[in-house]
Amino acid sequence: MYSRISTVALLARALSDQAESYDYLLAGAGTAGLVIACRLSENPKVSVLVIESGPDVRNDGVVTSGNFSFTGANDRVLSYRAGKAVGGRSIVNGMVYIRGEQAQFDAFEKLGDSEWNWDSLFSYGKKGERFEGPDTAQKTAGVTANPADHGTNGSLTTWKSIGVNPVTDINGGNPHGFVSAPQTLDRDKIRRSSSAAAYYKPVDSRPNLKVIQGNMKRIIWANEKKNRAVASGFYAKEEKLGVKVKSAMPGVGENMQDHNAMVIGYGTANTLVGDTPFATLVTAQDALGNKMPVLAASSRSQISTWAQAASTYTGGAIDAKTYEKRFQIQHDLIFKQNVTIAELFPTNLGSAIVSQLWTTHPFSWSSVHLKSLVSFDDPVIDPNIFSLQFDIDMLVAVARKEQKAYSTPPLSTFVAPNQVLPTNATDEQWTAYVQANAGNTLHVVDTCAMLPLDLGGIVDSKLKVYGTSNMRVVDASVIPVELTGHTTGPLYAVAEKAADIINNDS
Template identity: 30%
Template structure:
């Protein structure tokens, strides 16, 4: 049996493995590494893309989003059906060994403690901030900021939430900093929003402005760190029990037909290398693990007969497991940008931005926050029913439970609801100041579904953006915060002609301004490609797809381990959390099989 990364499926066809992992991305590669630590266990990873580790737009952590998005070897692109006022955004994710960690913005941060605890309160035993922190730390090899950056612009960190020696290198590369502008940004945020510095946005106390760590090698010319370079490259030539099959698309999970009257048992996976090509089969004596992401994991479940039987029957798929929550509860963050020309500053920073300000409800809604909270709580039932009527949630009870936990987090625990992502050039020329305003905690829900039994077709994708009006309220409040930041004397001191886009000659916080900013948001919003929720970890009666140990309900040995299991959006960029989830899942799987062997 071959090992390492291969493209020839011939030796895999008909072979049997202890674990088959579908997807070699943010979660798939950590799982492959950890599960193959036991030399007695054989691990197969089936990856639709190729080995892109050494492609320049992947290897170099610069602003290469456009180049990667246009390259089908690097990206999956999923256009949405028509959205608000005839807008049609898309989401895109990485393809190849490394998945989305090949093409992301390299930010390493974690959600609020309260949001992790809310996952447990939704009905998931064994989940807590302290437990997940253990896995954030296990994944990382942290390099503190240099003395230069600690002095100016004042990069800080909390040593209690970091670790050295893990697979994923994270650092604060000097090359990504422009102290002249970043120091001004920190001061302007304090003036405009009363926002203090946050010591470390991985600490679980993540309201404030800070300079985040990034998955970039320290003291390098922007060398990207991905799940492939972290979890595969170091062991590529030393694990004879691990094989990654490239350029092969998993098309269906194979079931044991003799397991009648019991939970379904996966015995293998079918895959092809091109549409209409030969169908190959890999078998398992242990488990199948889906790590294909929030768009493809539910898609593959439905192709394999796991989902709503009524939906599956209409597209010619024989139902195997009755699980109506598959593909529902899609949640995506989105952004609107603004920018301004910079004045008399030699711009020498490169790569992804390291400057982030995360705002809570008090900072965005000010003296109106109590009234806003009352409004939100009064609308829970109405919004929940709308999500069910729109085909995005299984039942009112389940989405109401999410809304209650979200609203408690936003107004009682003051978790961040928005992010100002500050840098250069992504909303204008490279010499300009740029700021993206992210809505981190949207209430709107969407869905992803197979539309036929053809695995080479694309799923239908309807994110249903802004179907909950409060999502637009948060975006407008965030745009207002950006106007206030740009209008500070600190920011004006480095701006050319003291103007910014969009320019509105209307009074701050007026109804006229709301209408103007709403229009700007609709015309210019885009996704952050941070999709979660489509295989949600929550009780089955709420529309859950997996239990707290990642096992798909109604199956004996099929798990989902990727961003799709996260049931509510988190106030963070997802890669660090997905690494932690994969590390936790690996422990659960290894412990289960160790215990079963011993018994």
């Protein structure tokens, strides 16, 4: 949450009473928080305070390393890790930088978020990027890039043979195909480039920017202004508090969207050396082939039923008509606009290739809520994964497409057939496997959605919380449409635009 405040009341870590005054208070030094802090503090006339519950680990060798390892249904417990540190999730993520697809961003505007679309965000996506194009060795290996799609401060044969063509650059708004995926890394040093490294480290000596460790437990509210609540500060001391509602919004914590993921391993004939930074992004047409029209028609006929079930899931907090509108827009993205609906991303382990695959637009939405007034770090998360057969069918279709690729030369000459399921496995066998093994990707969005209030929104197009005059939310939770790829890339663009909005609104 981000506010322009005249006075901030806080308790220091020593718990001695101390009052300090700042122009801006930021709760959380995460991926987006440090972008905001950096941009606001560019103005030496304003002061910025950031409070972060996690430590500063910018010099931790495990964090800065370029190494990364990957982690349901049937009542299994799923892990929802978070980056509790200065830098947030950009400290612990897989470092893959994929912005998403143009039609998905344009859906923001269709849902009522004026001035939020691909065209308005593309320049912000490039603003903080210092892109390093492929070197000679990478070009030889098949890595391509289009410099115009970026800021400046392997063989393709297999996928092409089964109908998926190469694309020059994954971040130009049309990522359909097989492509090399950029990473948030210093290429030559093989060192992670997090928001802490890119946005905070270069400016951490600014006298008007301060980051402290602590927990924000309660917002202090001043007198209302024009029937809107005014945040005037916070307490950073743990207290047993009652929660007084300042602005009732039943959508808080609802509509949690994530990618449905699965991992399939393939043993290699010989030890493979090097990374495999290639992503394959497929459409429903790619995955379903001639089955697509039937699934498109049957699923569209069920939208009203799905919408009613989603409303019931929220206890009626959000009505079925709201979900029907949102589900129709998502369905159109999949079946009419033919956006990429899944990503396949292999990781080389030397003696094996681990293929990660996930689908982008499941209709089984979930929720996250506060467990109790003293359990801020232990929320109730219900993944609600695969509550609809459609979501299983889509993941199965993508897994079949991936299996075909690894059964086709030249990939089939490098790997042994997987021992998971045979190439002629039935839909029933695949469904059972998905329910037993699939999970989440931690690409969570939409729990604090930037939407009109009547669609369950929490913040408006200026990112202000409805019913308040000076409190904003800027993180992945405001993104109202799940995006192709990974969350970090689009979040940087959202944060850069948010910083401009805040500066221009001050």
